Amino acid sequence: MVEALKKDPSWKGRRGPVVLVIMDGVGYGKYKEGDAVADSKMYHLDAIRAKSPNTKLKAHGKAVGLPSDDDMGNSEVGHNAMGCGRVFNQGAALVSKSIETGAMFTGQAWKDVSSNAAKGGTLHFIGLFSDGNVHSHLDHLKAMIKQAKKDGVKKLRVHVLFDGRDVGETSALDYVDPFEAFLKEQSGSDFDARIASGGGRMWITMDRYGADWSMVDRGWKVHVHGEGRQFATTREAVETYRKEIPGIIDQDLKEFVIAEGGKPIGTIEDGDSVVYFNFRGDRSLEITAAFEEDKFDKFDRGRRPKVCYAGMMEYDGDLHAPKRYLVSPPSIDKTMGEYLAASGVRTLAISETQKYGHVTYFFNGNRTGKFDDKLETFVEIKSDVLPFEQRPWMKCAEITDQILEAIPSGKYDFIRLNFPNGDMVGHTGIYQAVVCSMEAMDLQLGRIAKAVDEAGAVLVITADHGNSDDMFEHDKKSGAVSRKEDGSPKAKTSHSLNPVPCIVYDPECKGEYPNKPYDSILNEGLGISSIAATCIRLLGYVPPKDYDPAVIR
Structure with missing residues (x-):
């Protein structure tokens, strides 16, 4: 059991909840060719990023508890890191x-x-x-x-x-x-x-x-x-x-x-x-x-x-x-979810089947159940059972439908969701489908941002690892695209080693952010384990001392 978090006296609060959006498998690509994220018309994500403090976070290798920085991150260790606020040696x-x-x-x-x-x-x-x-x-x-x-x-x-x-x-x-x-x-x-x-x-x-x-x-x-x-x-x-x-x-x-x-x-x-x-x-x-x-x-x-x-x-x-x-697996304790439950924070976790376990089980430190049934709500939207390239939009609209009800409802202080598109469709290696998946997700980000504006909420956008940002095989030395016999690019279906976004959209802050205890410039060089302390601070609490630092200053 953990003790309740201490209130941050300098935080003046917001009208609405803190909303954490995890864009599964969406990073900043290293190569122009094969970066389906950059190649997509991400109008809403670009607009949010342009008017918000943002930075890049490490999501692979030692930053998520893997043996070396040559090791790709993955959804399991990524959600573990985000949910527990620290780095544990992983599988x-x-x-x-x-x-x-x-x-x-x-x-x-x-x-x-x-x-x-x-x-x-x-x-x-x-x-x-x-x-x-x-x-x-x-x-x-x-x-x-x-x-x-x-x-x-x-x-x-x-x-x-x-x-x-x-x-x-x-x-x-x-x-x-x-x-x-x-x-x-x-x-x-x-x-x-x-x-x-x-x-x-x-x-x-x-x-x-x-x-x-x-x-x-x-x-x-x-x-x-x-x-x-x-x-x-x-x-x-x-x-x-x-x-x-x-x-x-x-x-x-x-x-x-x-x-x-x-x-x-x-x-x-x-x-x-x-x-x-x-x-x-x-x-x-x-x-x-x-x-x-x-x-x-x-x-x-x-x-x-x-x-x-x-x-x-x-x-x-x-x-x-x-x-x-x-x-024996890593013994992950003192997760963000446990602290929030001890502090009386009302939480909603939602995704479709393919990533439902990530925003619940993995985010909570490999724990199946809830910390407090009265404070936590878990929602699973059933995934389609068919190849993902045939429905690259997956269930992002259905997830968003429920988020749009949750944000203004007054029922939740913290909402976390996972859009699986970038990862599950990215694994198919079908470039056109990935672009479609990104643009479908972007439409939903626009809907969520509008709801955040209206409710006076705070939106944190990040990812657990890269994938859709690196869809072609490249020669490690020259960076040239590897090609098949017919000259077409050889598809890459694995995760990338690329950093991921961290965007803090806080529309009720005016001008030079005078109403909040953090700077418009975010900390650099951090990993996705910093997401936990970031969300805790935005909820008006002081993060645990052993948590990795927040991205906000």
Whole structure:
């Protein structure tokens, strides 16, 4: 429990609430070509920025708790940072450290899965097959495979989920071939390690927030039961689908099963062990539920094998899911939400399904529930279940409809919302759709700004990381756009390393901002963790001493 925040005696207050708009995946691009944000007609955002104090914030690498500044930020760590006002070491760093020190392999969870498999069962690994370091990293998988061999495991199977979002959109074989060579080096007469099944991350297994359980159903069938189109090798599966479905990218590759003589080589059976090696929680909870929950009604699991299951981390601290995990997640305490609840601040958090968990669960420090049911309202608007490029505007208008009711209602002191467009559509790699998504979102920013004017509210606009600002692959040395054989730009579907906006629109301040205890020039060089202290100050309170500084002076 935290104590109530102290009132700031110098703050004269505003008539309306503080509104935090998180434009998911919208940064300031480094390159002119491929910057869909700059290329869009963002008339309302530009107008708001022109008359407001604004700055750029870091949203990747060490600024959000990742191991190095070469690591892309993501929505999970971004909302954690904004919500808790400080920087905690995040999943990738925690897992790497646990492997480096050997702590993972001396923990009870690892001992359980490895000793169980060493008794004669198979050790299965399921997870995102890349080094994107957003959900997983292949180095972690390799380290566990080596340890399993040392621990006496005889048979090991890997079920791969191709990426194409956090890494190049058609880079699957760049990972498959070296990994197959690695498995061959490890294998011998007493250790049989092979890829058994797989498919694209947006086609099987990695759904989140219950948006499309059919993905998990397909993953369950292919990983557990070996039901799916059969191939002799993983390379053959990738090459075949690319030939049959022109333009398909890795995240959408259909499911496949590796088989010999018509028989799958890696079904999951009673007595086996299973490790889901993603460290990020949002796309890990549903497959975890399929393995662990006795009362399960999302799809027909058919034969449910009795296995020793472990996740890389605890994906939900409130639900304690999974029951067994290899690395403890960061213990995030004293979040902004907890302080606001203790101070009697009435809060509304809203987004559509794709980012609902980010403005609630992740923003509140990986906490599923509310701090105070009477003070907090959470609203989820159901996302469409179809490719995002087909509806690039997503649900931004519906979100705004509810915001326009909330701002003048007098029911809320603090409102936070997430527009997913820049991230979810950005991941498709379809440039025209991204521009459409940006301009659709901009229309909603104009509607919100008008409501802020009328209510005497304060509007803070920021983002959790970049994405739509960097839609083309570029040569790292020359900066030139990488191109396909036909001369068209090669699409980039991953997040960027670019800074993100921070705009403070406070229309009831006149002239040279005489009515507020902050300067019209904002602090520079900060990260998005500064958003918490900024909002707390704008609400008229003194931020906790251990919070990162606010952007307002």
